[in-house]
Amino acid sequence: MNRKIPVICAAMILISFVLVVFTSYLPQKNALAEEQKYVYLTFDDGPSDRVTPEILDVLKRESVPATFFIVGVNAKSRKEILKRAADEGHTLAVHSYSHKYSEIYASAESLLKDIGACNEVIKSVTGEYTDLYRFPGGSFTVAPELIDAVTAKGYRYIDWNASFRDSEIACATADELFNAAITTVAYPQNVVLLAHDSTTKSATAQALPSVIKYYKDAGYTFKKF
Ligand SMILES: [Zn+2]
Numbered sequence: 001m002n003r004k005i006p007v008i009c010a011a012m013i014l015i016s017f018v019l020v021v022f023t024s025y026l027p028q029k030n031a032l033a034e035e036q037k038y039v040y041l042t043f044d045d046g047p048s049d050r051v052t053p054e055i056l057d058v059l060k061r062e063s064v065p066a067t068f069f070i071v072g073v074n075a076k077s078r079k080e081i082l083k084r085a086a087d088e089g090h091t092l093a094v095h096s097y098s099h100k101y102s103e104i105y106a107s108a109e110s111l112l113k114d115i116g117a118c119n120e121v122i123k124s125v126t127g128e129y130t131d132l133y134r135f136p137g138g139s140f141t142v143a144p145e146l147i148d149a150v151t152a153k154g155y156r157y158i159d160w161n162a163s164f165r166d167s168e169i170a171c172a173t174a175d176e177l178f179n180a181a182i183t184t185v186a187y188p189q190n191v192v193l194l195a196h197d198s199t200t201k202s203a204t205a206q207a208l209p210s211v212i213k214y215y216k217d218a219g220y221t222f223k224k225f
Pocket residue numbers: 044045095099136137
């Protein structure tokens with residue numbers, strides 16, 4: 001009996017040690033998980049001659065990736081801008097070929113035709129089709145059967161949970177867009193920011209450096225889809 005006591009003591013010390021290590025490790029791991037914050041910059045409706053290159057300049061200077069949901073008709077004569085975006089590590093994704101709501105949302109067939117035409121433009125630039133798609137207006141404005149048709153075709157659709165509001169604020173200043181981009185955040189751990197790089201959105205390009213600085217200072221990692 002007496003010979004067992006040291007064994008029991010040793011076992012109890014070992015168990016205590018394991019428990020101490022385990023419990024001290026757990027909170028650290030949770031704290032680490034809480035610190036992972038991501039922001040996705042997404043630009044719709046481009047490319048455009050002036051704004052898209054300005055945005056690409058900023059992204060390059062800041063070493064930040066982004067996702068461009070392109071409009072096929074705008075891209076036809078601006079493939080070199082798309083090529084530059086792809087070469088600099090950004091993702092090209094489908095937004096629409098015509099961006100005419102009345103046409104694309106008329107039926108599942110016309111929607112898929114529009115998406116397919118836009119994807120052809122992307123393939124002509126990158127050599128590959130994409131499975132990434134953003135509904136013009138957002139999926140929450142679209143009939144469920146159209147969403148089903150798109151997903152059945154193998155597309156993943158991406159909405160947003162924060163916005164520069166550069167399509168809503170008329171004649172917005174860069175400061176107004178900056179404020180929108182940092183205050184409209186619905187899910188602070190995983191921010192998907194909507195912005196536009198179409199021809200009238202110079203204020204978006206002007207606001208972008210401050211927006212990037214804000215999220216960098218707040219400890220976010222920039223990601224692309
Ligand atoms: Zn759009």
